[in-house]
Amino acid sequence: MVQGAFVERDSDPHVALRSSLLDSGRRLPSPRETVPPVPPGEVVADTVRQLDSDGLFLGALDTTPVDDDFIALGKTLGELIPETDPAVQDHVSQEVLLNLVSVHPETDDASLQPFATGALTLHSEGSGRPVAGQPRYIVLMCCDPGKPAVTADGRELVPAQTVLVPMAEVHEALTPAERDILRVTRYRTDQSVPTVLREVDGRPVFSFRDFGTAALHWVSDARGATESDVNDAFRALLAAMYAHEPARAVHWAHGTVAAIDNTYFFHGRTSGAAHQPGSRRHLKRLRIRTARHTGER
């Protein structure tokens, strides 16, 4: 067993790639055509079918449902996970619905980043929790995309986009040796967290967050590997996550709904959620676990 800490260096390839992906103001291609708006009641069957086939549903509602109806929609997919983090309680409704609003300036504090105007680094949801505590699905609904920020010379910036990077393609970009290390390496924590790379239903699944400038403490069972071998594997993983071209992104409009399978995609957010007077970005989020996922080992 070997243990250590990964701390990024400015010269690491992913640092420049990350800033190009998340902070350049580029408009990324949409993962797919958004289907024409439908009443909320009709969205469920499509959601389940698409999530099962490729891990993503992207649709539009002709009206945004009240919280009760959105929660009922979420319950058709599985068990809703309560929002227990004290840091987010001001934004929680009915214990399970998180209101993601851009109310903080750009910050390095990970617990505030979802509520900030800056970028959110790529991650799988709940990577620091045991598998049973990680959501299988994240459902997001847009109430207000926020007004785009305008530069001094009158140019409209692209509003914040939710970036999606397929785990299978990140896995594909790694060498067999890097995969072997990540399959037996996990965060060093009191919780019994899964390895950074594992298999679910025959697919490669990552449990991993880009910690940015913070240290990632890890422990590894990689035979014969040194601390620097493991850190190099993390460096390769981060480069593969941010080098993914073309990365896709959800462009939010009032009524857009995205359901993301947390075992198919890393997600993150570009910067650009600056709120203008009279308008702020507002998404509602549910996290859902499924019996199948909970039973996984």
Ligand SMILES: [Fe+2]
């Ligand atoms: Fe997230």
